[in-house]
Amino acid sequence: MKIFQKKKSFLKDNLLTILTVVGVFGGVILGISLRSSTDPWSKRHIMYLEFPGKIFLRMLKMLIVPLLVSSVVSAVGSLDLSLSKKIAFRSIGYYAVTTVLAVTLGIILVVTIRPGAGLSEKFGNETSQVQSVRNVLTQDTLMDLIRNLFPPNLIQATFAQYQTVLVAPPKDDSDPEKEIPLTDYTITNRYENTTNVLGLVVFAIILGVALGMMKEKGKTLLNFFQSTSEAMMVITRWVIWFSPVGVFFLVAAQVLETKSFAGLVEKLGLYFMTVLIGLLVHCFITLSILYFLVTRKLPFKVLGGLSQVLVTAFGTASSSATMPLTIQTLDDMGIDPRVTRFVIPVGSTINMDGTALYEAVAAIFIAQFRKVPYSFGQLIAVSITATFASIGAAGIPQAGLVTMVMVLDTVGLPSSDISYILAVDWLLDRFRTTINVIGDSLGSCIVDSLSKNELSKMDDIDRLNADPHELVEIAKADSHV
Numbered sequence: 001m002k003i004f005q006k007k008k009s010f011l012k013d014n015l016l017t018i019l020t021v022v023g024v025f026g027g028v029i030l031g032i033s034l035r036s037s038t039d040p041w042s043k044r045h046i047m048y049l050e051f052p053g054k055i056f057l058r059m060l061k062m063l064i065v066p067l068l069v070s071s072v073v074s075a076v077g078s079l080d081l082s083l084s085k086k087i088a089f090r091s092i093g094y095y096a097v098t099t100v101l102a103v104t105l106g107i108i109l110v111v112t113i114r115p116g117a118g119l120s121e122k123f124g125n126e127t128s129q130v131q132s133v134r135n136v137l138t139q140d141t142l143m144d145l146i147r148n149l150f151p152p153n154l155i156q157a158t159f160a161q162y163q164t165v166l167v168a169p170p171k172d173d174s175d176p177e178k179e180i181p182l183t184d185y186t187i188t189n190r191y192e193n194t195t196n197v198l199g200l201v202v203f204a205i206i207l208g209v210a211l212g213m214m215k216e217k218g219k220t221l222l223n224f225f226q227s228t229s230e231a232m233m234v235i236t237r238w239v240i241w242f243s244p245v246g247v248f249f250l251v252a253a254q255v256l257e258t259k260s261f262a263g264l265v266e267k268l269g270l271y272f273m274t275v276l277i278g279l280l281v282h283c284f285i286t287l288s289i290l291y292f293l294v295t296r297k298l299p300f301k302v303l304g305g306l307s308q309v310l311v312t313a314f315g316t317a318s319s320s321a322t323m324p325l326t327i328q329t330l331d332d333m334g335i336d337p338r339v340t341r342f343v344i345p346v347g348s349t350i351n352m353d354g355t356a357l358y359e360a361v362a363a364i365f366i367a368q369f370r371k372v373p374y375s376f377g378q379l380i381a382v383s384i385t386a387t388f389a390s391i392g393a394a395g396i397p398q399a400g401l402v403t404m405v406m407v408l409d410t411v412g413l414p415s416s417d418i419s420y421i422l423a424v425d426w427l428l429d430r431f432r433t434t435i436n437v438i439g440d441s442l443g444s445c446i447v448d449s450l451s452k453n454e455l456s457k458m459d460d461i462d463r464l465n466a467d468p469h470e471l472v473e474i475a476k477a478d479s480h481v
């Protein structure tokens with residue numbers, strides 16, 4: 001009887017997760033069975049199929065800007081400056097260490113497994129060109145990253161970010177074949193249609209610090225942001241019930257769109273496995289050891305508690321879209337909200353271990369099968385650019401693929417080469433997004449554990465300030481002793 005009741009409560013507690021997992025597998029099955037239908041599916045029909053999934057993504061994305069800004073302002077504003085500085089340093093230290101470890105692991109794996117060796121014949125003359133890739137220098141991409149930290153207009157930052165564009169000068173009539181180097185292109189710019197999350201995070205941190213320093217005078221605005229953040233969490237709890245249906249249609253449409261599986265396995269199978277092994281080792285060895293060293297606990301309970309978050313990350317391939325759910329779940333697990341509301345929004349923007357590892361592996365893989373030699377110095381350069389490329393990648397589907405242009409550049413490969421790995425990228429993206437989210441979540445547990453004493457001391461001070469009688473009682477008790 002007891003066992004039956006236990007089973008029932010397990011089902012009740014995990015109903016949503018179970019349904020979402022069913023959604024993922026159901027989506028794969030539907031996608032595969034629709035692929036075997038005789039008539040090929042047109043782009044329009046695929047668009048109809050993924051429509052419910054896209055609506056789910058839009059609902060999640062709707063929450064990102066208000067949640068991100070209000071969470072960061074309220075987390076930073078409710079701590080005193082020295083403590084928010086400590087939490088920020090601990091988080092950034094954690095982001096840096098884990099990203100560097102992930103990139104190093106990726107490089108070690110790709111250099112030892114050599115997934116690209118002997119593949120050049122298999123790719124043959126496949127010179128599919130990706131036209132939409134931008135032609136810019138690595139320094140342009142890095143400077144854009146810094147420019148976007150300081151958006152000149154906050155309203156614009158909610159929907160657009162700065163991007164350098166290099167325009168080719170007219171060809172020399174006497175020698176039209178002559179290649180013009182990118183450094184001679186005309187420098188212009190445009191505002192790309194994506195939220196400048198990094199700029200918003202920077203402003204939110206600054207505003208939070210200012211409100212914290214203003215003490216009583218800043219209280220009203222701080223309460224506003226705290227209340228907005230709570231309201232977004234309430235909406236998240238509603239939206240998340242759509243996740244089984246949403247991921248079902250997103251995954252089905254994606255599987256349907258994928259061309260030949262057999263051909264892909266032959267060419268990209270080993271590359272795929274190299275990235276996957278790297279992601280698993282990073283999660284179950286590197287991050288788990290780090291978590292154990294700090295908290296003295298094994299991470300499996302936390303990972304189990306995060307299952308709904310992880311399935312959503314896999315289904316949406318977006319750490320930003322998963323962010324509301326990540327914060328809510330960690331709050332429910334008892335992690336201090338002042339920590340989660342800083343570590344998760346900032347982490348989902350800049351801390352992408354999975355993406356960093358994948359960028360390094362992919363660039364070296366392409367160099368291997370194109371038979372482009374790379375030196376040890378270049379491997380170091382790849383690690384550095386892959387780290388920046390992961391910081392610059394937005395938490396949206398396949399953003400890593402775009403910033404990889406910069407990593408390819410360090411081994412002297414043209415940006416159009418990303419077309420070689422395009423076919424499996426949608427699936428790898430889902431795995432690396434899941435690891436990105438795990439990295440942020442374990443990070444907030446680690447920072448929480450490191451900051452426990454200071455946070456509880458601060459709570460005591462706040463309590464005493466709110467109730468001076470308690471202070472008198474303590475003083476009395478002390479004098480009796």
Ligand code: ASP
Nearest residue numbers: 318319395396398399400
């Ligand atoms: N989709 C990933 C994320 O949202 C970014 C990427 O690697 O493309 O975390």
